[in-house]
Amino acid sequence: DVKVTQSSRYLVKRTGEKVFLECVQDMDHENMFWYRQDPGLGLRLIYFSYDVKMKEKGDIPEGYSVSREKKERFSLILESASTNQTSMYLCASTPGGNNEKLFFGSGTQLSVL
Amino acid sequence: AQSVTQLGSHVSVSEGALVLLRCNYSSSVPPYLFWYVQYPNQGLQLLLKYTTGATLVKGINGFEAEFKKSETSFHLTKPSAHMSDAAEYFCAVRLYSGYSTLTFGKGTMLLVSP
Numbered sequence: 001d002v003k004v005t006q007s008s009r010y011l012v013k014r015t016g017e018k019v020f021l022e023c024v025q026d027m028d029h030e031n032m033f034w035y036r037q038d039p040g041l042g043l044r045l046i047y048f049s050y051d052v053k054m055k056e057k058g059d060i061p062e063g064y065s066v067s068r069e070k071k072e073r074f075s076l077i078l079e080s081a082s083t084n085q086t087s088m089y090l091c092a093s094t095p096g097g098n099n100e101k102l103f104f105g106s107g108t109q110l111s112v113l
Numbered sequence: 114a115q116s117v118t119q120l121g122s123h124v125s126v127s128e129g130a131l132v133l134l135r136c137n138y139s140s141s142v143p144p145y146l147f148w149y150v151q152y153p154n155q156g157l158q159l160l161l162k163y164t165t166g167a168t169l170v171k172g173i174n175g176f177e178a179e180f181k182k183s184e185t186s187f188h189l190t191k192p193s194a195h196m197s198d199a200a201e202y203f204c205a206v207r208l209y210s211g212y213s214t215l216t217f218g219k220g221t222m223l224l225v226s227p
Contacts, residue, residue, distance in 0.1 A: 004156070033214070040122065042203060042219035043157075058214065090156055100145060100164070100207070102215065104156025 003027070006091050006105040013112050019078040021108050023091030030095065032074035033102065034058075034066065037088040049074055081112045115140045115206045119218035127226050132176075132191040134221050136204030139185065146187040147205040147215065148178055157203060163187065174198070199225045 007022040025032065031050050035043040035058075045058030047066040055066050063085060067075045074093075078085055088109050092102040120135040138144055145164050149157040161172025168180040174197075178189045187204060204218040 035217075040219060043217040045214055045216075048214060092156070100147070100162055101159045102149075102157070104158065106154065106156050 004091055004093055004103050004105040006089075006108050008108050009106065011108055011110045013078075013081050013110065015082060015112060017078075017081050017112075019081045019110065019112075021076040021078075021089055021091075021110070023074045023076070023105055024072050025074075025093040025103070026072065027093070027095075027103070028071065029093035029103070030071070031093060032068065033092045033094075034064075034074065034076045035090045035092065036060070037090055037107070043090065046076065081110075083112050086110060086112045115144065115208055115216050117204045117206045117216060117218040119202075119204050119221050121221055122219065123222045123224060125224040125226065126194045128196055129193050132189070132194045132198065132223065134189040134202050134204075134223065136178075136187045136189065136218060137185050138187060138204075138206045140206055140208065142208055145207040146178075146180060147207070148172065148176070148187075148189050149203045149205060149217075151201045151203065151220075153200070160189070160202070194223075194225050196225050196227070199223055 004025045033048040034046045044060050049055045049068045065077045088107050090107045091105040116139045118137045147162045148160040150160045151157045163170050163180045171177045176191045201220045201222045203220045205215040
């Protein structure tokens, strides 16, 4: 089975801190995605990547950046965390050329105080 | 641009009753349509998908959905609810052509009572 692992299940940070959320997949998938999930808003795409060192903005990239130095790892970076970035963050991956079946991690619940 | 609208943020049914979760889409081209399910404290998993061909698609755990182009709908149904079906369900759309990403609806929480 495909496994998408997010490094932390819960994370508490302070306003202004630089935050790294890590995601690793073990199935050699080309495509990786970061979503945030908020009650009543569903999932919103932050950034995605179709290849190493490649990144594309999603619907809500403001306040975030990403890094993909290796194929299996996709990091989401909050340069200066703010309280409105308190949310559940979900990482997902798919094989190349196929964005139909997303494989999701279990999520990281980030609280910014 | 593409979008999906899920009617009802919460749906309550009794165990054994019909489950109906509504999804309408907007797309400028023929869409690919999906239903994902999220159980508590887990990521989302694919329930079923419509790409081309038969408009009635069957998924896991007894769920099915019918693509109705004239109504721009892709409602999810299950004849008899089980307690284990309690979860949040997300409808999603992707453009038929091109290398595009999924756009998710806001989700519907399904509550199942004994």
